[in-house]
Amino acid sequence: MTPSASTTVSRQRIDALTVLALVYLAVPNLIFVIGWFLLPAALILCGVLAYLLHSALGTRPLAWNLDRSPGAAALLLVAGFGWAAFGGGSHFMYANHDWVIRDAVLGDLVYSDWPVAYKTPDGTTTVLRSAIGYFLPPALFGKLFGTAHLDIAVYLWTVGGVLIFLGLLPLPRRVGWPLLLGIVVTIFFSGMDYLGLVIATQTTPIFPLRLEWWGPLSYPSLTGQLLWAPNHCLPIWIGTLLILRHRNEDELIPLACALLPLTLIWTPFAAIGLAPFVLLCAWKPFFCRASWNSVPWKPIIGAAIFSLPIILFLLIDTNSMTMVSSSAQVQAAAGSNSANQAVSLHSYLLFVSCEFLLLALALAPHVQRERHLFALALIILLALPLFRFGPSNDSLLRLSTPPLIVLLVFSLHVILRPERTERSLSLWLVWLFLAIGAHTAFNELWRSASFQRWKADYRQTLSSHHGGGIPPHYGGKLGPSPIARGLKPMTHSAEDAKRP
Numbered sequence: 001m002t003p004s005a006s007t008t009v010s011r012q013r014i015d016a017l018t019v020l021a022l023v024y025l026a027v028p029n030l031i032f033v034i035g036w037f038l039l040p041a042a043l044i045l046c047g048v049l050a051y052l053l054h055s056a057l058g059t060r061p062l063a064w065n066l067d068r069s070p071g072a073a074a075l076l077l078v079a080g081f082g083w084a085a086f087g088g089g090s091h092f093m094y095a096n097h098d099w100v101i102r103d104a105v106l107g108d109l110v111y112s113d114w115p116v117a118y119k120t121p122d123g124t125t126t127v128l129r130s131a132i133g134y135f136l137p138p139a140l141f142g143k144l145f146g147t148a149h150l151d152i153a154v155y156l157w158t159v160g161g162v163l164i165f166l167g168l169l170p171l172p173r174r175v176g177w178p179l180l181l182g183i184v185v186t187i188f189f190s191g192m193d194y195l196g197l198v199i200a201t202q203t204t205p206i207f208p209l210r211l212e213w214w215g216p217l218s219y220p221s222l223t224g225q226l227l228w229a230p231n232h233c234l235p236i237w238i239g240t241l242l243i244l245r246h247r248n249e250d251e252l253i254p255l256a257c258a259l260l261p262l263t264l265i266w267t268p269f270a271a272i273g274l275a276p277f278v279l280l281c282a283w284k285p286f287f288c289r290a291s292w293n294s295v296p297w298k299p300i301i302g303a304a305i306f307s308l309p310i311i312l313f314l315l316i317d318t319n320s321m322t323m324v325s326s327s328a329q330v331q332a333a334a335g336s337n338s339a340n341q342a343v344s345l346h347s348y349l350l351f352v353s354c355e356f357l358l359l360a361l362a363l364a365p366h367v368q369r370e371r372h373l374f375a376l377a378l379i380i381l382l383a384l385p386l387f388r389f390g391p392s393n394d395s396l397l398r399l400s401t402p403p404l405i406v407l408l409v410f411s412l413h414v415i416l417r418p419e420r421t422e423r424s425l426s427l428w429l430v431w432l433f434l435a436i437g438a439h440t441a442f443n444e445l446w447r448s449a450s451f452q453r454w455k456a457d458y459r460q461t462l463s464s465h466h467g468g469g470i471p472p473h474y475g476g477k478l479g480p481s482p483i484a485r486g487l488k489p490m491t492h493s494a495e496d497a498k499r500p
Contacts, residue, residue: 317476
């Protein structure tokens with residue numbers, strides 16, 4: 001990932017893509033702050049949000065030129081609109097079964113008063129709290145215009161995130177085979193799940209069934225993430241590339257102070273996964289300054305002020321989530337949940353080898369600079385299988401995304417480097433491993449296009465899908481939470497809301 005004119009941004013100017021990326025991440029935060037908090041708290045948080053964006057963007061002149069040829073921009077638009085069309089939220093094609101729950105969440109956000117609350121059998125209030133940022137702009141559209149075209153709103157919102165992600169990637173700026181090749185590699189980027197499944201089961205997988213859960217561990221492909229969980233992946237994709245894009249700039253710290261708080265309402269895993277890369281990239285400019293007085297303390301303090309109420313909101317009744325995670329591990333001992341089954345040394349070595357390690361070893365001879373980023377990505381991917389959190393080992397699924405994006409960026413640099421003329425064995429191995437990994441994304445896309453499409457039902461509440469209860473990773477009992485005083489009163493539950 002050698003810095004070059006086509007992959008880095010000037011230290012004196014900040015371009016439109018960075019502005020669009022932060023605005024895209026900020027919009028759900030603005031909706032959340034105004035919709036969930038009492039007016040005094042909302043005004044304060046809006047003011048802090050404006051300050052964080054100004055500190056990240058307003059201290060440098062803006063370059064509004066997107067720095068792409070018209071042909072390249074058109075190709076990215078086609079790729080973004082096409083890739084997003086396969087996603088479950090739009091229901092243009094087959095949607096994976098997880099979208100039954102996500103459609104219910106979106107319906108509750110549309111039809112219910114904010115904050116969204118649910119009735120519980122013991123009379124306490126359960127509040128919807130987690131991973132709702134992605135749904136808030138479409139939900140606002142639904143409140144204003146109804147649900148007749150809500151699927152289109154979800155689709156366009158997803159397209160916006162995908163286009164920003166593609167634009168931030170170090171892809172060629174002019175139309176041609178290298179740009180097309182880079183887009184294809186990105187869409188089909190995945191670990192070698194096909195190879196892992198064949199070795200683990202001694203059988204050939206049935207096409208086009210899902211390949212990613214071939215063992216008790218899974219690092220999802222980019223296409224798999226987009227089709228199954230855009231609410232989690234989009235902020236992580238964009239955040240990772242923003243950090244890489246501005247990694248060598250003194251302004252990285254103010255940028256990170258705006259970026260990390262903005263991702264919290266999208267998914268709490270984003271800030272956790274991005275933090276190691278922020279710390280690594282900010283280490284030199286932060287600790288090598290002439291004095292502590294030159295450290296940008298105001299953005300840091302502003303980030304803490306904005307993050308605190310959102311963190312307290314996300315922490316509502318997290319004890320129940322821990323209990324469910326422990327219960328899932330107990331059930332896994334009986335073989336009912338592969339995501340939480342014990343991992344043997346053999347399974348671990350097979351998993352890391354097929355998912356990323358063989359590709360990384362093939363890339364390593366071509367990594368001349370930024371080796372610290374490459375090494376950090378590998379360390380994280382090696383360590384994540386040792387930890388578990390969530391009913392489906394959510395920490396593994398989400399926290400693996402930043403280092404996988406880093407590997408994608410290195411892969412793009414290696415295969416698209418214009419001065420490359422040699423054809424070494426390691427380069428051929430990179431192509432081979434990428435080709436084997438492409439099976440995973442191909443299966444996901446084929447299944448989405450060929451399986452029977454079904455329409456979203458926004459009339460069903462989240463609680464109706466769980467026998468009157470709320471999954472603990474989606475909501476929790478408000479109780480005596482310190483954030484309760486700052487939230488708007490919850491006078492009606494989602495079950496009481498009128499639905500067509």
